[in-house]
Amino acid sequence: MSQLSGMTGFARAEAAGAPGTASAEARSVNGKGLDLRVRLPAGFDRLETEIKARAKARFVRGSLSVNINFVEAERGGALQIDHQHLRALAEAGRALVEAGLADKPRVDGLLALKGVLTTPEADADDARQAEIEALMLEAANEALAGLQLARREEGEAMARLLNAHIGEIEHLRDAAAAHAATQPEAIRDRIAAKFEELLPQGLDADKLAQEAASLAVRADVREELDRLSAHIDSARKLLAAGSPAGRKLDFLSQEFNREANTLCSKSSDRELTDLGLAMKAAVDQMREQVQNVE
Structure with missing residues (x-):
């Protein structure tokens, strides 16, 4: 049995x-389709495509956001002077000094120039960048896996609720079927009682049968009950198949509601109407849960 997933x-x-x-936070809420948003530190935007691809491999529906952060470790190693770079800078400024356009450079000024002071790690920036990206992807992948697990846990809880709602709908459908089976006779008795009240001299038996048959045809709910049985079977199969099932379950809940409405409109007595109204309430509860099914 496949597993149902929430959103x-x-x-x-x-x-x-x-x-x-590297740290990653992944969260999701309901969505008609799959909406992905990724936030990354400056300079790492090219990872967005890869992270979205990994999310699409796990999820079909939902509004997802993935936020990535990175905290650098202290960079060790003694500072080193790039003497070649320093001499080149000094030579470039010599002409300005000799022309009186600039003061002689101070040691602290020279050391503050970019590229004069370096650390051993500075020569491996490309490799370090690649390692940071790998850490970000690792964190993102683990966060997406955790989000998938959380959504499946929610789906497991929803599956229990949906099965309970479907069971309630089936119970009400069976009760309506048992009650509807007695309707033709009940309709005939009500017509006979009404005409006996209005026409004490009696009513022609053929006329009574004709009126009762006409009302019974209009009140016949067997087609609605048969369709309800088919919808119940379909809903249970969808739950057993697992996600993605949200859109199909939402469509089925609309069909359940349609049949319950017809049941109420065709009903000719209070008890059958009450069963139809109870079914509508159960369908509404089911549909509310379905909105969060992937």
Whole structure:
């Protein structure tokens, strides 16, 4: 049996390495389709396509957001002076100094120039960037897996509720069928009683049978009851098949409601009407839960 999945959930994950720690938060709420939003630190936007692809591999519906952050580790290693770069800068400024257009450079000023002071890690920026990206993807993947688990746990709870609602609808359908079976005779008795009240001299038996038959045809709900049975079977098969099933279950709930409305409109007595109204209430409860099924 496949598993039903909901559309709301939250998960958080971290991945740590030498460059620092990447963290990812993934959350989702109801959505008609699959709406994905990814937030990444500046300079890592190219990961968005990969993260969205991984989300699409796990989810079909829902409004999802994935937020990625990265905290750098302290970069160790003694500072080093790039003497070649320093000499090139000094030579470039010599002409300005000799022409009186600039003061002689100070040591602290030279050391503050970009690229003069370096650390051993500075020569491996490309490799470090790749490692950070790998950590971000690892954290994102774990967060998406956690979100998928949370949505499945919600789906498991919803499956129990939906099965209970379907069971209630089936119970009311069976009660309506048992009651509808007695309707033709009840209609005939009501017509006979009414005409006896209005026409004490009596009513022609053929006329009574004709009127009773006409009302019974208009009040016949066997087609609605048969369709309800088919919808109940379909709903249970969808639940057993698992997600994605939300759209089909929503359509079925509309069909359930249509049959319950017809049952009420065709009803010729209070008890059958009450059964139809109770069925409408059960269908409304079912449809409310279905809105969150993937």
